[in-house]
Amino acid sequence: MxxxxxxxxxxxxxxxxxxxxxxxxxxxxxxxxxxxxxxxxxxxxxxxxxxxxxxxxxxxxxxxxxxxxxxxxxxxxxxxxxxxxxxxxxxxxxxPDAVVLLDGQQQIRWFNHAAENLLGLRRPHDRGASLQQRLAGSELAGWLHDGAHEPLTDATAPGRADSQLNVSLLPFGDHEQLLLAHDISHQNRLEQVRRDFVANVSHELRTPLTVIHGYLELLDPEDVPELAPVLDEMRTQSKRMGQIVEDLLTLSRLETQHEVIDERVPMAALLATVRKEAEALSQGRHRIVLESTAETDLLGSPKDLHSALSNLASNAVRYTPAGGSITIRWQRVADGAVYSVSDTGFGIPASHLARLTERFYRVSSSRSRESGGTGLGLSIVKHVLNLHQAQLKIESTPGAGSTFSCHFGPTRLLAPGNGNES
Structure with missing residues (x-):
């Protein structure tokens, strides 16, 4: 044999x-x-x-x-x-990661030392026990009970309120499953330190920049004509630095915010404001069209939604050559409503799309500097949409233009009256 x-x-x-x-x-x-x-x-x-x-x-x-x-x-x-x-x-x-091997009934077959520390498992007592029952009362137990179809992020470790885990459950072998838990507590602490640093620095920069900008406004270029170009450039850069500080403060607030105070956001008025701001930035160099077919308002933060929707329109103006067209749309779809901004601009290579919402990420540094953007607009958009349970979709063809779409679910829609949309 x-x-x-x-x-x-x-x-x-x-x-x-x-x-x-x-x-x-x-x-x-x-x-x-x-x-x-x-x-x-x-x-x-x-x-x-x-x-x-x-x-x-x-x-x-x-x-x-x-x-x-x-x-x-x-x-x-x-x-x-x-x-x-x-x-x-x-x-x-x-x-260092917790690894737990489960049978078809999610009973524990084997686990490593990290699973003892991160999940509170004990050997040999827990071998053969139901993992869901062993973790009863924890966030992980509820996740397992619901089917664990998607990875669980930022979950509190069982019995350790100061520790957070990213957890995944994978099919393994014929009928087994493999549970992986990664401790992200240190990473979260470092991220909090970074946020605090950015917020504190931004606050400290705001006052001196305000003073500098104020004094620049007092200087009259006509008094010293030979310095007029220098003063104009100083004013431009001072305003740009001020905008970066404001965007950093906004982003810092959004990153630490977990929910919004819901208010009715009248979309007709907001769309008109967004279009007016885009036209002011364009100064007649583009054709800007507003198409609104959805007779519905949004439920959320008026200030944050204005910031997000305006950012997308402003980006379209900045990255579309003179003579191009920009279309702002608000329309109903089967599962909600979509706000989108389409342009005939430079377009974005596919290799850059996944990173566009990162802070200060730029497809072209020189073009971004010329446009006057801060590099934080799409990060702000992403965080605002996350707070409103909405999704951002980006479609682009180099040389043909781009479309940025924000999809809002039905729970965020309000009929012209006072009730929620069905």
Whole structure:
């Protein structure tokens, strides 16, 4: 009888497949190497356990006429695999991410040391226990009960109110599942320090910039004609710095804000204001059209929604050459309403689209400086839409123009009267 390990290349190929699948899954789960390593290690361990079990069964059922040489080869291979298994189990056990292997009923089969620290699991008592029952009363238990269809972010660690986790549940093997939990507490603390720094610096910069701008306004270029170009440039840059500070303060506020105080936002008036602001920025260099077919208002923050919708229109003006067209639309769709701004501008290469909402990210630094933008507008748009449970969609073709669309769900829509839209 031929055993599953009788051909070394078969085992190597199987291990390579497990390693590759683990690495890919790890990247898809969290985009970080630790998750990939965890999946690789557990994949190898499970595969080796299966191979050893199959080989043992094969030897037990093999004819008694097996030669001593075959037996010795089997024992040598088994010892080598068992040694690798111990090493891999030790490696998986020391990973900083929590790794829990579950059976088809979500009962715990195996977990590493990090799962003890981050999830409060205890060995050997919790082996064979239901993970959902073991985590009863925690945010993770509710997530598991609801099916754990999407990764859970910023979840409070069971029994550790000062720790936050990103958690994913993956199908593994034939019927098993693999739970990964990554501690993001330190990352969150660093992010909070960064936010506080930006907010404090912005506040400190606001006063001196106001003073500088005030004195520049008092200087009359006609008194010193030879300095007129210099004074104009100083005023322009002072205003730009002031706008950057204001945008940083707005972004800092939005990042620490978790909900909005809902008010009715009359869209007819807001759209007219956005168009007027775009026309003022354009100074007649573009054709700006407003198409509003949705007779509905929004429920949310008037100030923040004005900031977001105006930012998209202003960006279209800044990045569309003179003579181009800009269309602002507000329309109903089957599952809500969409505000969109389309232009015939430069367009954006596909490789840049995913990063457009990052702070200070610019497709073209020189073009952005010429346009007068701060590089924070789309970040503000993203945060405002997140607070209103809305989504931003970006479509662009280089050389043909772009369309930025904001999709608002039905719970954010108000009929012309006082009730919610159905």
């Amino acid at each position: 031929t055993s599953p390990l009788s051909s070394p290349w078969k085992l190597s190929a199987a291990l390579a497949a497990a390693l590759g699948a683990g690495a890919v899954l790890g990247w898809l789960v969290g985009g970080h190497a630790v998750a990939g390593i965890a999946l690789v290690a557990v994949a190898e361990v499970v595969l080796l356990l299966t191979r050893i079990r199959h080989q043992t069964q094969a030897m037990m059922t093999a004819p008694a006429t097996a030669s001593p040489l075959q037996h010795d080869r089997f024992m040598t291979r088994s010892r080598r695999i068992a040694s690798s298994l111990r090493d891999l189990r030790n490696a998986a056990g020391q990973l």
